Amino acid sequence: MIYVCLDDTDNLESRGTGKLSRTIANELSKNYPVYGVTRHQLYKHPEIPYTSHNTCSVIHIETDDDIDVKYNDELFEAVKFEMMADFIDGSDPGLAVAHEDQIKPALTAFGNDAKYKILNQQLARGLAKNLGIRLEGLGGTEDGVIGAMAGIGLAHTKNDGRFLLVKNNKLKGSNTVETVLNSGVDAVYTIDGRLVTKGVIVNDSKLTKPCPVNGEVILFVVEENGLLKAVNRG
Structure with a gap:
């Protein structure tokens, strides 16, 4: 790199x-x-x-x-x-x-x-x-x-x-977990450590912003009232 x-x-x-x-x-x-x-x-x-x-x-x-x-x-x-x-x-x-x-x-x-x-x-x-x-x-x-x-x-x-950009993919707004994973994100986790493999992630920020964690691209979410909400860290 x-x-x-x-x-x-x-x-x-x-x-x-x-x-x-x-x-x-x-x-x-x-x-x-x-x-x-x-x-x-x-x-x-x-x-x-x-x-x-x-x-x-x-x-x-x-x-x-x-x-x-x-x-x-x-x-x-x-x-x-x-x-x-x-x-x-x-x-x-x-x-x-x-x-x-x-x-x-x-x-x-x-x-x-x-x-x-x-x-x-x-x-x-x-x-x-x-x-x-x-x-x-x-x-x-x-x-x-x-x-x-x-x-x-x-x-x-x-x-x-x-990450501000992953492999030239820039996600805005709400997206399915499948769409997020296809954009270059390696995995989606809740902040308490549960792997998320399906559902819709709601994002209040302009861009979806995953984090580098041990060499992987990880998007963190929280579950509130049955909704998955993106956590924009860093």
Whole structure:
């Protein structure tokens, strides 16, 4: 897997990083095997500038085992082009691309720290250099490099955040469990651990948002008054 992380691409008047990442993922899917897009929540603190939620987005690209770093560079340039074409004044975007073989425990720890601590560009850039990960700030203060590195570390755990897109399938509103499973979701569970195999899932959110859990795509639901309601976590 190759992970492409975007952070801090928006301002209060623009579309968010999540929407931009889905648009870029759709464009990449014309030439690359896009697995999905995940959203990861980072630390919300008065000393950290962010637009509304301080989240980053990671595009997951499936690869063969013998892929090399040149593939990373291709992806990096393709995504950089799309991000620069959509550059928003007042944003501080960062972009990072890493093959799973480049992701070491230090990067996972950095991602976890970014959920609870104030970090800095120097640490993010030093980590990228030492791990051989392509990282760039694309404008403004370039603080987006922090979230760009953190998102890769978090996505690689396969246990953080939620999916904004799975295999280019985007579900809205209410759907049968069968439809949800056919969209790329591996299983549907109630939050108390019961496997759900049939029924209609009611969703009050704009999109159905399953979660990565131990490498699987899982949608959680709660049962209320005989109805299955989607739980949008992360």
